[in-house]
Amino acid sequence: MEYKLPQNFILGAATSAWQAEGWTDKNGRDNFVDMMYKAAPERWNNGIGPTIADDFYNKWSEDIDLMKKTGLSAIRISIDWSRFIDNYENATINEKGAQFYDNVIDKLNNIGIMPMICLEHWELPKVLYDKYGGYDSLKIVDLYVKYAKKVFERYNGKVKYFWTFNEPIVIPQLCFMDGFWYPYKTDTKLAMQWIYGKILANAKVVAAFKEMNITGKIGIILNPSVIYSRSELNENDKKAKEVADLFYWKSFMDPCIKGQFPKELIDLLKKENCMFEYKEEDLAIIKNNTIDILGFNYYQPMRVMGQRFKPAENMSFHPTKYFEEYDMPGKKINPYRGWEIYPKALYDAAMRIKNEYNNIEWMVTESGMGVEGEEKYKNEDGVIQDDYRIDFYKEHLVWLLKAMAEGSNCKGYMVWNWLDNISPVNSLKNRYGLVELDLKNNRKRRIKKSGYWFNKLENEKTFHYKTIDQEYK
Numbered sequence: 001m002e003y004k005l006p007q008n009f010i011l012g013a014a015t016s017a018w019q020a021e022g023w024t025d026k027n028g029r030d031n032f033v034d035m036m037y038k039a040a041p042e043r044w045n046n047g048i049g050p051t052i053a054d055d056f057y058n059k060w061s062e063d064i065d066l067m068k069k070t071g072l073s074a075i076r077i078s079i080d081w082s083r084f085i086d087n088y089e090n091a092t093i094n095e096k097g098a099q100f101y102d103n104v105i106d107k108l109n110n111i112g113i114m115p116m117i118c119l120e121h122w123e124l125p126k127v128l129y130d131k132y133g134g135y136d137s138l139k140i141v142d143l144y145v146k147y148a149k150k151v152f153e154r155y156n157g158k159v160k161y162f163w164t165f166n167e168p169i170v171i172p173q174l175c176f177m178d179g180f181w182y183p184y185k186t187d188t189k190l191a192m193q194w195i196y197g198k199i200l201a202n203a204k205v206v207a208a209f210k211e212m213n214i215t216g217k218i219g220i221i222l223n224p225s226v227i228y229s230r231s232e233l234n235e236n237d238k239k240a241k242e243v244a245d246l247f248y249w250k251s252f253m254d255p256c257i258k259g260q261f262p263k264e265l266i267d268l269l270k271k272e273n274c275m276f277e278y279k280e281e282d283l284a285i286i287k288n289n290t291i292d293i294l295g296f297n298y299y300q301p302m303r304v305m306g307q308r309f310k311p312a313e314n315m316s317f318h319p320t321k322y323f324e325e326y327d328m329p330g331k332k333i334n335p336y337r338g339w340e341i342y343p344k345a346l347y348d349a350a351m352r353i354k355n356e357y358n359n360i361e362w363m364v365t366e367s368g369m370g371v372e373g374e375e376k377y378k379n380e381d382g383v384i385q386d387d388y389r390i391d392f393y394k395e396h397l398v399w400l401l402k403a404m405a406e407g408s409n410c411k412g413y414m415v416w417n418w419l420d421n422i423s424p425v426n427s428l429k430n431r432y433g434l435v436e437l438d439l440k441n442n443r444k445r446r447i448k449k450s451g452y453w454f455n456k457l458e459n460e461k462t463f464h465y466k467t468i469d470q471e472y473k
């Protein structure tokens with residue numbers, strides 16, 4: 001069947017500063033992820049980390065030409081706060097660092113690729129973290145606002161979409177609640193204080209954006225879990241889903257879009273002694289400064305069921321006290337990343353955004369499939385034949401188009417990533433790019449089959465795929 005995308009539909013890609021740039025000219029100005037890497041490089045796949053990353057800092061100009069060849073109509077980059085600012089307390093600009101972003105943004109505009117800026121993809125400067133802590137500190141919140149204003153002043157008129165944060169739940173969750181990443185803490189109250197601080201910082205930056213009369217839109221990029229219960233007939237499973245939804249969907253969605261935290265979440269946090277500290281006047285800032293547009297990152301759904309085991313009494317609180325992850329038999333899985341592939345979740349999320357969040361304007365800001373050992377899919381010309389990735393994109397677009405036909409206000413679909421990239425721990429094990437990064441050959445770039453396909457999709461705005469009924473037979 002033939003599918004058509006609207007002519008003005010944004011087809012692009014996303015990347016981030018620490019996953020692309022490398023440390024040239026950083027002179028030890030580490031950010032939070034650099035710190036995570038330096039604390040335990042041996043935990044990262046083959047010890048590969050942000051040191052060189054994609055070397056985008058040096059290769060940005062040829063890379064932008066290559067982005068054009070893969071048909072990107074937009075690219076989301078992040079600005080590395082630790083590179084852009086010189087003196088964090090006064091937010092004076094590091095001219096050399098800022099010049100790099102000027103060059104990138106100017107060339108993107110000249111070549112006809114719309115730049116989108118994300119202010120923070122976890123690049124909190126390390127020295128600030130050492131001195132004040134993270135977003136649990138109101139001082140950090142205010143320094144972040146100062147930095148954001150400098151970015152707005154410099155790029156006003158050159159950039160149409162500004163995003164405050166990328167996946168602001170990830171660092172509090174993985175570093176401070178689950179203990180998976182450095183500094184390996186399991187302190188839910190601290191994680192909630194970070195979450196609250198990021199929500200307040202988002203609102204303050206939205207307020208500054210409006211006060212400064214910046215052109216374009218301001219949004220936040222979230223990764224809310226699309227949650228399914230094992231069975232809607234089982235009361236424990238339903239309850240499990242409700243609690244997971246409070247933490248992993250509503251915690252950011254509600255305050256950033258509706259201006260308010262869900263009462264059930266606040267009640268639960270108080271009951272579990274994990275309530276964050278707040279000031280009434282800050283709640284008013286959150287209420288009055290909601291986002292214009294939502295960025296939605298989606299990789300896999302979350303399936304839950306009722307908790308079968310009682311957690312030990314002396315354990316510090318974690319949301320999984322109320323639910324367990326459900327490993328659904330027969331689910332389709334990406335065996336490399338271990339993540340379920342369930343494109344219908346995009347449709348379900350779209351309908352929820354439409355019905356519960358006043359049909360706010362939104363776009364998919366990350367969607368992708370990480371695959372290991374892609375060299376084995378090379379043809380005789382050395383081009384990776386990643387038909388699995390093309391199918392992955394098509395099946396997600398099919399469900400998105402269905403949602404749009406039913407009134408969802410979705411404006412675009414951005415893939416993760418345009419070029420293979422590093423990430424914490426898995427670093428370049430699973431490859432996501434439309435373009436291959438050849439580590440053995442001085443990080444040479446080579447367009448994959450999906451890159452040529454994406455270019456065709458952007459030019460023609462049509463593609464062929466099975467119908468939803470055929471896919472789910």
Ligand code: BG6
Nearest residue numbers: 166167337370422423424426430
């Ligand atoms: C998203 C992040 O959560 O997932 C990216 O915004 C990250 O930074 C991506 O790279 C894929 O995750 P991973 O661990 O498979 O690289």
